[in-house]
Amino acid sequence: MNIRCLIDKTIKNQKPELVLKNGKIVNVFTHEIIDKDIAIHNGMIIGIGQYDGEQNIDLDGKYVAPGLIDAHVHIESSMLSPQEFSKAIVPRGTTTIIADPHEIGNVCGLDGIEYILDSTEDLALDTYIMLPSCVPATNFENSGAVLKAQDLEKFINHPRVLGLGELMNYPGVINKDSDVLDKLELTYRNDKIVDGHAPGVCGEGLNAYILSGVSTDHECSAKEEMLEKLRLGMNVLVREGSAAKDLKNLIQGLTVYNSHRVMFCTDDKHPEDLLKDGHIDYNVRLAIENGVDPITAIQMATINPATCYNLKRVGAIAPGYKANIIVFDNLKDFNIEEVYKDGKLVAKDKTALFTTETKKCDKVINTVHLTSISKENIQIDLNKDEVNVIQLQPHSLITKKVMRKVDIKENKFEYTKGSDILKLAVIERHKNTKNVGLGLVENFKLQDGAIATTIAHDSHNIIVVGDNDEDILNAVNEVIKMGGGIAISSSNTILDSLQLKIGGLMSDRDINYVNDKFSNLIDIAYNKLHVNKDIDPFLTLAFLALPVIPDIKLTDKGLFDVVNFDFIEI
């Protein structure tokens, strides 16, 4: 900041570039509405009072608040590049995000983190990064990378790195796992923050987790859980995303005394929801709709995360702060009409006024490192006809382990026409290990086809489900050919596909293209392949590969019993 050049404008020796007049400023420090001018110069707010600028804009009594902050988000969940993501969310009022590149980290390791850092360097969206703490998520799968403390050291002092991302390995803390503690110590040594991830953890376990230095949590789902965490000193992130919707429960626990330690995040949000509802503005709106004081809701999206993460110069409208400003209609509808970023009007009527190109980066494309698979790779050897099957539950990522009788031919699993027992495969795709984990799944209810995708948490191998080998092979080979993405095959024909060039997770196209394609894939899944409407075809499939959600999952290393935490035979 060049103080010298700004002071003259503040004390009116010279005119500032821009003055916003006649706005009602939401003062997030004092919880008041203030009728004053905002003087802006060189992208910075330099004065609040009565000012006259080179340019004066009359806000005509509209409300003005600081740009919004998403305190925890995985950009990858949008299936958009950081550039396209910024075009989607800045018009909704978000000017700062704290992103955890956990997914691309699992695929590309440090290269993935570097790609996100590089891609967000000059965005109209201030992007801070938490370094992914759990790559790979478990030792029961092959991911694209293994990130140890000494690896993360490379980025820990990057000016936009705030610390260590959500520490999912709660047992690792309790058991004093060296890998986990090394990462914590690296973070503290560099005076950084550790984000938590502790759904349902309470009592002495929570005390130990907090003692280890974790200072936030975004996994509360009940009011009492939130209150216990707040009492023990955590900052709580109220999440409202595409999958997890915690806001309505958690705001029941808000008080005028604790709200300044509570903030908003989306965690994961899909294109459809971004287009339909918006981003953090939706959290604010939903909170207001459900009875939260509007200024308090705005504080939770601005100064609260800025304070929690020690972000200087964002989250408020005051001298010395970046001129990241939203203009909106009223405190009830919170309809954001204009967005200023660093003093420039960057969005109007929910449309970005800026352009930005998805950065080309060789290190994060072509991440599917196997040429093709053949029928032999996906045969399930069986020496008994009573087998373990993964049973899906409606509207849940939790599965049940059930025994089912299946047909066998030449000691191999044989499809039964009209049966709901489908073949599931996780095919290692990072290092060409030729690992294929095979299993059987019930309640997916797919017919005459297969769905394959490289979005398969958290290692993002290829996961495929189908009722015949031809379509399974066809869908997988289409995904391989695209270098990552989603494909649906029926009668050995690709019905549609979405290329996810970047790490097999993100498209290089814009949100409308991605949403149209993805919507069409969902439509095909439900209406042509008759997938069970009580499950989300892609989300359910993606989480069938994550061996930390009970009861039974599949990785590239085989069928995994999450309850007994060990592999089992089919």
Added chain:
Amino acid sequence: MNIRCLIDKTIKNQKPELVLKNGKIVNVFTHEIIDKDIAIHNGMIIGIGQYDGEQNIDLDGKYVAPGLIDAHVHIESSMLSPQEFSKAIVPRGTTTIIADPHEIGNVCGLDGIEYILDSTEDLALDTYIMLPSCVPATNFENSGAVLKAQDLEKFINHPRVLGLGELMNYPGVINKDSDVLDKLELTYRNDKIVDGHAPGVCGEGLNAYILSGVSTDHECSAKEEMLEKLRLGMNVLVREGSAAKDLKNLIQGLTVYNSHRVMFCTDDKHPEDLLKDGHIDYNVRLAIENGVDPITAIQMATINPATCYNLKRVGAIAPGYKANIIVFDNLKDFNIEEVYKDGKLVAKDKTALFTTETKKCDKVINTVHLTSISKENIQIDLNKDEVNVIQLQPHSLITKKVMRKVDIKENKFEYTKGSDILKLAVIERHKNTKNVGLGLVENFKLQDGAIATTIAHDSHNIIVVGDNDEDILNAVNEVIKMGGGIAISSSNTILDSLQLKIGGLMSDRDINYVNDKFSNLIDIAYNKLHVNKDIDPFLTLAFLALPVIPDIKLTDKGLFDVVNFDFIEI
């Protein structure tokens, strides 16, 4: 922090050293009272819940809060060494201070700062330092040191240095004074904080001051002033010390929404007040007495300053925080009965249970660098009998410039028996420049004697007032002989004196000794020398040397007209 060794105690695999049971914990995060055990190990709070320790202490339903924090204090004003200061304030519940060694910095420069840092290294009082920003206070005087940005750089990254101390030079900011801006830039470059000092500054000037990066202010005296500063993003320190008493005014502006950005400080507190009223506990008590919610008042003395100054691990009772804990009777009287520091009981019933020795440091003693003065040094040459006289105002540090007729003998000022026009001298004592500033003062009303002291803001030269040259010389020479301190002479006899060995500012004796001596000196001043009871003999004298308080002051360089900001003739 060794996480590994503590986790086992938290999850109860092993017993923690100490558990405080049956206390009512003031939860400063959520503004609640919580009935739970506090488990402590290795000086740290490791769990809040139900615990069993090697030692269990029953608190019998008493209240428990975090140790208190003084957000801004000059230790030197207590006239005590840091060690003796800690013995005086820790029993009153203060376990953390943010000290600005501005006074000793003016006398000893970097050596003075180093002395304070070294002396506070192992105290039962966590001591953070703000580096003095204005040494010397002005260019119109000779101080013991000049501290530029490049000098301060030596300590800016000391682990207990938080930033730059109160930036009094507000005009320096507005005028883009290089010296000031260099210090600001040094501070930001190292990601540190700048404390403000902006009494009455408002409007565009305040905007510019805040724009320059100043983030706190402890000089508000009116509610509206506080609210303006809060609205513009400052954190406000509510001061209640020996001289400035702002608390009752400022708490009128507290709201449930802004109080978490407001905290307490003492700034300057004398031994008598420390003994009589206490320290920050007094601010809390006074706030409660005047209607502030008790938990809010405790937050203002704990988590609020900890958050503002980004002090990790102090200011709350929660896992991972230092076991700095006070035990008190009730939320009305706030009578602190026990103080734990790093898990050890260090004070009980307002008495320190620890010993600590004042550190010997050659660099801060023998700071009076002149041998003696003689009659010729203090003669006032006059060629007219109508002269400028400093007129004291009752209960104020502001003076008036008045013209008075005086007696002249051989072109020199001549005392008139029974007149209230006294001789005032400021004698440079740091570098033996032989500078003596001479002036005349009215309303001090001293008779038959002289008072001399090395406490003379901010340069701390020797200042002396008297109605005859013999006592002036005798008092000054006594101060020189002591190597700094306060002395009163009458009829050429020293009636009493207080040696202030450390920088001429601080004694190496304990608070009771210093207070007894100082009380006796006050008693002598009022009752034997008949000093005007509407002024404080020592405070008034000390501030007669500070050329930034209107209207007329005296430095070692001469009589200074503060209104026209220039020297004038007598």
